[in-house]
Amino acid sequence: MTFKSSCIWILALCLTCLSCASTQVQDIQPGEKPALESDEAGLWMVMDDIEANLKTSGRVEHDPELNDYVKKILCKLQPNYCDDIRFVIVQTPHFNASMAPNGFMQIWTGLMLRAQNEAQLAYVLGHEIGHYQRRHSLIQWRTIRDTSSALIFLQLVAAGAGVGYAGSIAQMVAMAGIFAYSRDMEREADDIGFEIIADAGYDFHEAANIWEALIEERDAADQPDQFILFASHPTTGERVNAMRKMADQLESQGRAGHPYQREYLDATRPFRAKWLKNELRKRDFAASQVVLKHLLSTGDNPGELHFYQGELYRMRAKQGDHEKAIASYQQALRCEQYPPAALRSLGLLFWKTGKVEAAKDSFKNYLNLHPDAPDYEMIKSYIEEIQ
Amino acid sequence: MMTASTRAHVFSIFARRIHAAFKLTALFFFLFCIGCATTNYKATPAAPNLPENARVIVMPLDVQLFELTAGGLQEPRADWTAAAETHVQTALESFLAQRKDTVVRYEPLQDNPEKARMNQQLMKLHEAVGNSIMIHTYFPGFNLPTKKDQFDWTLGGGIQRINERYGAHCALFIFIRDSYASAGRKAAMVLGALAGVSISGGFQTGFASLVDLQTGNILWFGRLFRQAGDLRTPEPAYEAVSQLLVGIPL
Numbered sequence: 001m002t003f004k005s006s007c008i009w010i011l012a013l014c015l016t017c018l019s020c021a022s023t024q025v026q027d028i029q030p031g032e033k034p035a036l037e038s039d040e041a042g043l044w045m046v047m048d049d050i051e052a053n054l055k056t057s058g059r060v061e062h063d064p065e066l067n068d069y070v071k072k073i074l075c076k077l078q079p080n081y082c083d084d085i086r087f088v089i090v091q092t093p094h095f096n097a098s099m100a101p102n103g104f105m106q107i108w109t110g111l112m113l114r115a116q117n118e119a120q121l122a123y124v125l126g127h128e129i130g131h132y133q134r135r136h137s138l139i140q141w142r143t144i145r146d147t148s149s150a151l152i153f154l155q156l157v158a159a160g161a162g163v164g165y166a167g168s169i170a171q172m173v174a175m176a177g178i179f180a181y182s183r184d185m186e187r188e189a190d191d192i193g194f195e196i197i198a199d200a201g202y203d204f205h206e207a208a209n210i211w212e213a214l215i216e217e218r219d220a221a222d223q224p225d226q227f228i229l230f231a232s233h234p235t236t237g238e239r240v241n242a243m244r245k246m247a248d249q250l251e252s253q254g255r256a257g258h259p260y261q262r263e264y265l266d267a268t269r270p271f272r273a274k275w276l277k278n279e280l281r282k283r284d285f286a287a288s289q290v291v292l293k294h295l296l297s298t299g300d301n302p303g304e305l306h307f308y309q310g311e312l313y314r315m316r317a318k319q320g321d322h323e324k325a326i327a328s329y330q331q332a333l334r335c336e337q338y339p340p341a342a343l344r345s346l347g348l349l350f351w352k353t354g355k356v357e358a359a360k361d362s363f364k365n366y367l368n369l370h371p372d373a374p375d376y377e378m379i380k381s382y383i384e385e386i387q
Numbered sequence: 388m389m390t391a392s393t394r395a396h397v398f399s400i401f402a403r404r405i406h407a408a409f410k411l412t413a414l415f416f417f418l419f420c421i422g423c424a425t426t427n428y429k430a431t432p433a434a435p436n437l438p439e440n441a442r443v444i445v446m447p448l449d450v451q452l453f454e455l456t457a458g459g460l461q462e463p464r465a466d467w468t469a470a471a472e473t474h475v476q477t478a479l480e481s482f483l484a485q486r487k488d489t490v491v492r493y494e495p496l497q498d499n500p501e502k503a504r505m506n507q508q509l510m511k512l513h514e515a516v517g518n519s520i521m522i523h524t525y526f527p528g529f530n531l532p533t534k535k536d537q538f539d540w541t542l543g544g545g546i547q548r549i550n551e552r553y554g555a556h557c558a559l560f561i562f563i564r565d566s567y568a569s570a571g572r573k574a575a576m577v578l579g580a581l582a583g584v585s586i587s588g589g590f591q592t593g594f595a596s597l598v599d600l601q602t603g604n605i606l607w608f609g610r611l612f613r614q615a616g617d618l619r620t621p622e623p624a625y626e627a628v629s630q631l632l633v634g635i636p637l
Binding site: 043 | 451453456457458459460462463464465466468469504507508511571574575578579582584586
């Protein structure tokens, strides 16, 4: 046999291996730790390191009450894994959460801003718990490792056989395999999340609702490409239908649950202003408008929400937006409580549109209401400038 | 969540992390190949001013070992890392025992979250500063114009707080990342050689800093940067530590 024909034989063998690589993995048990010599222990080691570093990051929301609240939900969902799962709330204005193989979870504030009740957040947490229980990260790591290892031989052998293009075809096949695998795992985690919240007494219709709100936001968005999670996740319409069907089935069996909206609003209210401010800084106003609309529909702390609605218009500054912003700020001022900054923004817009007396009044009211304002001197100088 | 593209996301974390550690290796390796001979350690003029019997805190080691898979991924190995931590610690203590200085091991206060947090921040800071030194002082093309030939890097005065319980003069930080070719990688290297393609093996890279506990200034900085060495067994680990600590003013 010549070198070239041997290479072609090996090539055929490699292609066969590539298509049959699969790993049987058992669910992780409560309190279980991987054996030191395993590949899983290596992943844990790296993630433990990342966890220690991230926990001291300035981007983490450290508030003890908020963290206790989320911890309580986690433990209610899966009491047996309560000690195995840790988390940080990371200040990032996008919808996301992730689970590492060692049980370390990241929850982004963009998700917490978008969840409309405790059941929706619980569903996402349940989804992540599902990834942990099923050891999805480990399976994925092994798939990537084994595929990339098979590929390098394939490419070398293909080069030896003089059929270099075989390598790139194999690479495409392999990548498609990895993504399909990932979508299957997402479906599995979705199902687990659904079951967990239903068993914990949450309103299981909220699983479909949070997805639906996200689709609404994506369809409205100025930059839909930024919704990175849609790449590796099952076609979302399909997931909404699956979740709806499962919910209808449970309902027909007489099951029901509670959304726990009041609890959720109470826990997140103190942080909402900060999260909304970060949300608007993305400058994807069409997407943020959908988020604001859902928040306004709760009727919770409307003064603050109308203020941020005004901020959205003021920052977007398209034709007619100044007038809309002024109307939103004025609506905020009619509420029982509102951020003093509404008066400052109102003053700025009045000034810009030539209503100097109204601007002066707004600035004065701002200073009266907020004598400790860090920009007190600046606003005072505006008033003097107007006079 | 679902998002998360958890998979993709977690893997991007892995990838980023493992990448961050090894991007440097790759860069160094490239520069190594194009050839740049420098001494392995740097020191400030203040370094020899340490007292005769200086008291040295050895900070917790930051060591991680990886297996290079056939496909070129760095697979983290917890068992090798645990062995390496023991061997490097032992080697370090016996290396320093030959000197006149007093060596104390830093014990992070786990019961004090604020102190534990600060300790973690210092380790992160040392990693960041050390990586910058690796890039900007060893390779002529990456020299910083503002530094010229000066070696004046610092972790800042905040480091004084770790000294409260020790009354030491300086602290020694050590950071090492080491990788070894798996059997599959070795096979790929052989096959690659036959096919005329060069495939790289494992790489040992790391750095150590001796830090003044008054000012936070790095008095001396040593590095490892080679396709050799093995931290998984005691003797080669001692050899690696001796290489790393060449020229340390203790």
